[in-house]
Amino acid sequence: MTDKPVRVRFAPSPTGYLHVGGARTALYNWLFARHHGGTFILRIEDTDRTRYDAKALEDIFDSLRWLGLYWDEGPQVGGAYGPYAQSERLAIYQKYARQLVDEGHAYYCYCSPERLAQMREQHDRGGQTGYDRHCRYLTAKQRADYEAQGIVPVVRLKVPLEGQTTFYDVIRGQTTVDNTTLDDLVLLKSDGFPTYHLANVVDDHLMEITHIMRGDEWLPSVPRHVLIYQAFGWEIPIYAHLPIILSPTGKGKLSKRHGGVEVRYFRERGYLPEAMVNFLARVGWSYDDKTELFTREELIAHFDLNGVNKSPAAFSYEKLEWMNGVYIRNLPADDLVQRLVPFLATGLGIEENELRKRRELRELVPLVQERLKTLADITDWADFFFVEEITYDPRLLIAKKTTPADCVFALDRTLELLASLPDFSEEAMETALRGLADDLNMNPGQLFGIIRVAVTGKTVTPPLFGTLRILGRERVLSRLARAREVVLQLAA
Numbered sequence: 001m002t003d004k005p006v007r008v009r010f011a012p013s014p015t016g017y018l019h020v021g022g023a024r025t026a027l028y029n030w031l032f033a034r035h036h037g038g039t040f041i042l043r044i045e046d047t048d049r050t051r052y053d054a055k056a057l058e059d060i061f062d063s064l065r066w067l068g069l070y071w072d073e074g075p076q077v078g079g080a081y082g083p084y085a086q087s088e089r090l091a092i093y094q095k096y097a098r099q100l101v102d103e104g105h106a107y108y109c110y111c112s113p114e115r116l117a118q119m120r121e122q123h124d125r126g127g128q129t130g131y132d133r134h135c136r137y138l139t140a141k142q143r144a145d146y147e148a149q150g151i152v153p154v155v156r157l158k159v160p161l162e163g164q165t166t167f168y169d170v171i172r173g174q175t176t177v178d179n180t181t182l183d184d185l186v187l188l189k190s191d192g193f194p195t196y197h198l199a200n201v202v203d204d205h206l207m208e209i210t211h212i213m214r215g216d217e218w219l220p221s222v223p224r225h226v227l228i229y230q231a232f233g234w235e236i237p238i239y240a241h242l243p244i245i246l247s248p249t250g251k252g253k254l255s256k257r258h259g260g261v262e263v264r265y266f267r268e269r270g271y272l273p274e275a276m277v278n279f280l281a282r283v284g285w286s287y288d289d290k291t292e293l294f295t296r297e298e299l300i301a302h303f304d305l306n307g308v309n310k311s312p313a314a315f316s317y318e319k320l321e322w323m324n325g326v327y328i329r330n331l332p333a334d335d336l337v338q339r340l341v342p343f344l345a346t347g348l349g350i351e352e353n354e355l356r357k358r359r360e361l362r363e364l365v366p367l368v369q370e371r372l373k374t375l376a377d378i379t380d381w382a383d384f385f386f387v388e389e390i391t392y393d394p395r396l397l398i399a400k401k402t403t404p405a406d407c408v409f410a411l412d413r414t415l416e417l418l419a420s421l422p423d424f425s426e427e428a429m430e431t432a433l434r435g436l437a438d439d440l441n442m443n444p445g446q447l448f449g450i451i452r453v454a455v456t457g458k459t460v461t462p463p464l465f466g467t468l469r470i471l472g473r474e475r476v477l478s479r480l481a482r483a484r485e486v487v488l489q490l491a492a
């Protein structure tokens with residue numbers, strides 16, 4: 001730990017929708033900041049203009065907010081260290097690149113793209129590594145000649161020609177590389193844009209970042225960054241590189257081939273942000289090796305870098321679904337209703353407002369809350385409440401080991417009974433219908449199955465008597481009558 005106030009950042013490049021791996025990085029930074037009473041900063045690394053995608057940027061904002069990972073400083077909220085989008089900080093990088101050149105830590109390179117391409121080819125054929133440092137040794141005269149030709153140079157770092165660079169990572173321990181393995185990387189491109197390396201280091205320094213938590217894939221960049229910090233004479237932040245997220249089988253990195261990988265995918269399918277946060281926190285971090293469920297407050301209280309695993313963790317869609325079910329079951333019914341409305345409206349193709357005016361969803365929730373794994377599941381449990389006419393698969397209306405004639409008879413008797421029942425309560429219906437099954441010499445399962453299909457069109461539904469009550473006597477009777485017609489045709 002440092003004794004400075006904790007300042008951490010999530011620094012996505014807006015090149016695609018927020019990936020669950022990115023979301024986990026953001027979450028760990030956010031939790032770390034909250035745990036230590038620090039500041040969580042969002043910085044947009046958008047200097048690669050060819051890969052910039054405005055929709056991706058919107059998605060990053062939306063997804064972070066959906067997860068409740070509000071940033072203390074950054075785009076849209078401001079802060080004392082802005083601007084927080086790198087594309088708005090070009091003059092800063094240019095100034096710092098110039099400073100390194102002036103102090104002798106960097107140099108202008110005029111090499112043509114053709115020359116560089118040739119070198120890359122040589123490199124690919126197993127020759128020298130990277131750039132040959134041609135321009136590092138230019139005389140003032142040669143430089144002036146290039147300038148006179150109007151060639152706009154790039155700025156390259158003078159990597160030490162010998163020695164080693166060592167750095168420490170809280171999760172990975174110490175790493176040492178020979179400086180001879182590093183080439184003189186570009187800091188500033190000829191169009192005035194910084195490379196990732198320069199912008200990243202300059203910003204982490206100027207934004208007073210104390211801890212850098214990011215994906216493992218950035219580990220190979222660290223020696224270069226350390227050399228840049230050293231060239232500036234700046235203090236190096238504490239590094240913590242997070243293990244990658246593996247596919248469900250544990251073989252290879254999680255990718256689209258395995259299923260949805262973007263936060264919005266889960267959001268659109270009815271995962272709760274609370275469940276997503278809990279789940280992602282546990283992909284690569286543990287508190288005591290057994291506790292799975294943590295409230296946000298508990299995560300903040302317990303999260304620290306010593307709980308982050310060194311080895312990569314697999315992403316389990318099954319576990320996420322289970323956890324989502326747990327969170328759905330724990331929601332107050334009213335809250336659940338509110339969250340279900342948009343999903344059901346989309347599923348049924350009707351207006352949310354229409355849905356809100358109706359009583360069925362509210363009455364149904366206690367019956368299905370236990371069974372929902374995602375909010376989107378609601379459509380399958382509830383659609384028959386909202387359609388005028390049910391379409392039947394007539395075969396489903398015939399109970400096992402009965403004939404169409406038996407079923408017509410059973411439906412007739414059920415109609416009679418439910419029409420005359422003084423009280424349309426669940427208990428009254430259940431007692432009466434069990435009695436009827438006895439009279440008909442059917443087992444209750446057979447009779448209830450026929451009724452279930454008759455009023456819902458399905459074999460799997462919320463509990464039958466609750467369903468009948470919510471549908472109401474009128475609709476139940478008319479659906480039973482229609483089902484009777486359908487079976488009658490079958491019997492004929």
Ligand code: GLU
Nearest residue numbers: 011012013045200214218
């Ligand atoms: N812009 C980098 C990314 O998209 C961030 C790397 C870092 O956090 O330093 O992942």
